[in-house]
Amino acid sequence: MTARVGVVTFPGSLDDGDAARAVRIAGAEPVRLWHGDPDLRGVDAVVLPGGFSYGDYLRCGAIARFAPVMETLVDAARGGLPVLGICNGFQILCEAHLLPGALTRNQHLHFRNRDQVLRVEAVGTAWTNAFQSGQEILIPVKNGEGCYVADAATLDQLEAEGRVVARYVGGNPNGSQRDIAAITNPAGNVVGIMPHPEHAVEALTGPSLDGLGFFTSVLKHLVGAPA
């Protein structure tokens, strides 16, 4: 049976179609979820896509967090449902307190889009088990508010528990503390990542195919997961 992976569309979501395409290319069935509908439609995992939900006004992700779908999703994530937040999705996960810390304005104050090398460090999560520990991958980064911040105790804890999923290599594009590009929750089912794996799944349109690993990981995870 093919896994069903939900992709949530908020008003202002932009990479939702791309996330659904990546899910499809990875071999799963994308299921579109609507911000105003709390029903998760029985999906096996959920992607919160990139974009500017609610225009990113006030703070990125601040308003999206109160969408009806988020109420269900927060509970489901606490219960172990794999959730991947990409860019704006990462911001929403932090605002919803599923992940610690916050994403703030890039230090150089500009939106920046470039192809970025990352080092995958935590490969035990639901979304990164297809990678080798220490593997370097190339995927696009594009954000205006991607600078990850948290207090020192939180950062130390993330490091100690092996919850830094990926770091920027060869230049930090936004000033993120400790070059953090992606983190996970203690259970490893919720991952937030600033760069965009869904834009690196086809040779024709991306800088590599490295992004596909995130989507194949969750399929592998689901096969191994108890029903």
Place this chain on the structure above:
Amino acid sequence: MPRVVVDVMLKPEILDPQGQAVANALPRLGVSDVASVRIGRRIEIDFTGEPDLDRAREIADKLLANPVIEDFTVRLVETDETAGAHP
């Protein structure tokens, strides 16, 4: 030491999409008695010596506010009244 606070707000006739987005979100938090929300910038300036209001006004005019679409006010505030001091 008092600090200078510059408040920069969009002119009233200028569209404030941020404020509008927040106002539209409030009913979902169960808030229905808000008529309007406007969002601007609050800028806190600490001088090395005595705070200098005229100087601050000049900075605001040249750098902090965009006079085409924004208005600003400049005032002195005791430091313990400022937002940063209230955890």
Place this chain on the structure above:
Amino acid sequence: MPRVVVDVMLKPEILDPQGQAVANALPRLGVSDVASVRIGRRIEIDFTGEPDLDRAREIADKLLANPVIEDFTVRLVETDETAGAHP
């Protein structure tokens, strides 16, 4: 009618690149006596009825500020004191 003003500032330990950019630009304007600049948000809330400080505090806590990185204060201001009213 008085209006509620919520000031949201980054916590002191959080880096404020915008404030820093302004501080760095000041010497070029001939200003050398500014020690620091911090930039936050000023949010003006008009209620349909009586302004409700408790309600505003709740909105600020839930939505307007992110407690991980920001502090806020809530206060009542007479409308003619607000930035928008000063051309």
Place this chain on the structure above:
Amino acid sequence: MTTHPDPAVRETPGGQPAVPAEPFAATVAPQAGPVDPAARPGEPVHPESSRPVPAADWAHGLDTVPRAAETPEELQPYAELGLRDDEYDRIRQILGRRPTQAELAMYSIMWSEHCSYKSSKVHLRQFGEKAPPSDRLLAGIGENAGVVQVSDELAVTFKVESHNHPSFVEPYQGAATGVGGIVRDILAMGARPVAVMDPLRFGAAEHPDTARVLPGVVAGVGGYGNCLGLPNIGGEVVFDPCYQGNPLVNALCLGVLRVDRLQKKEATGPGNVVVLMGARTGRDGIGGVSVLASATFDEGSEQRRPSVQVGDPFMEKLLIEACLELYDAELVVGIQDLGGAGLTCALTETAASAGTGMRVWLERVPLREASMEPQEILASESQERMLLVVAPDKLEAVLKTAEKWGVWATAIGEVTAPSPDGRPGRLVITWRDQLVVDVPPGSLVDDGPVYARPMREPADLILLQADRAETLPRPSTPEALRETVLRMIASPNLADKTWVTEQYDRYVLGNTVLAQPEDSGVIRIDERTGLGVALSLDGNGRYARLDPYHGTKLALAEAYRNVAVTGAKPIAVTNCLNFGSPEDPGVMWQFAEAVRGLADGCLELGIPVTGGNVSFYNQTGAAAIHPTPVVGVLGVLDDVASRVPMGFVPRTASDHDQLFLLGE
């Protein structure tokens, strides 16, 4: 010599038009939106003609049609609004009385250079006359944007437009709303916008004002385009002192549609409902019209300074999704974006193109500021709005869709029949029961002035042309050569543009096959078949200054080559003509030559101009910018996998590529 247009004035029907009883007044506000006191539906409307004008309205200065008829000699600030004596006389002739304040504002906008193309029309005709026959062209010049069929099911639409002056005044918002405006043009054709490009020109790189304008413009283009989720696939950044004070901010949008989703702007079908959808209307970019139009009536008007348009890309994104859903459900009869001339342009163009009339209850327009007056509402350039024409039985479904996406949608009027004798209908607008506008819509859209402006080759041209490149000293020593190379590398015009292009999202939508720094952007438009299009925009003001005819041809040829080398077949052209004042015979000559060059070039290459935009008055005092025609070429690739990128592909050591130089 300036020729005055032939004042072929239609007879004005006497008496008051029959005002139909109010059909319905429905508003939906965004689900979670605040209550808007100005959008109160369901108020009874009494035709103003049925009762005497209350004295109180006179005191308020509301200028109604009956009042205009009774006070023919009242002074009106038409000159301040940019209308000439003869143009004002013509309006009086058309109406058979003086215009009301609101009507005056409408004519001044619609007869402006910007909207009426009064100086360029006589030249632009060549694009149609010289265009090769094409069976691909589904919509051409005269529509919001040209539409070209690229497969049995799919068509693409593209257009480039300028937002030069607003971007000088307020670089961020000017550029942002420039992108927003062209995106709505594309949306109005029935297409999903899928990419943007931005040809930009600034003053000298080291000039202090460039440090204000350039970062703001780039942030604005990025801020709006990124937030809409449109990949930016190319553009230009050019520095030249001639653009100091007159930066050029042109924006192109590309859209894709199913052939059977092509939308029309015609307000057909009397009884159909006119719906305003999108943002509320505020005092944005009124350009002084309202203030001036009411100058003689209202002393307090100085406070209402004309204000800058502020864009809300989030609202536009919702508007796009809402419109596309309406097209798919076949819920609209006609649609038109609200651009430069706001409601005035949308109401008159949709009615005029169908020959119908329209009855509008202006107080139903949702307002941001309750104190706005009729002429302000009609002139407002508030962004993120569309005008829909909807069959009555579809109205509810339309309002539901708007509600789903959280945009305002309000029935503000209805389409009325042409007069029984076959003449087109009239546009009748009331404001709180008072008749404020009663005009033949065609008189604003089609019967504006047309000028054949005087033209003269600029006196300095001979001198400029005599100063030939061949006479410049050549580097003759290795040292001098090195010097030249370093100087060229250091030139801002040749420098790497990454600082700009990194601020744009090129990946969103996942169909970007080539983007900057490639010569052309390439977008896949059909994932199934690999069908795609290539787009390139080029212009060279310095060449055009030396020889506008050949300079324009060169721009066309460059864009054409850029598209061709990707492997695409060029099929259509768009253009944005940025010039100084048409009242300067030298500029007018440059313009005419440029248009002739482009039309001839397209004829030789066998591809049609499908649309474009003219921006005049890019000048400070007597100093005009270089004539700057920007030409865009679109090509088709049957399979984007076969595209040829410009870089050399790394090969294994034994397998070298060979290099050839083609041409002279």
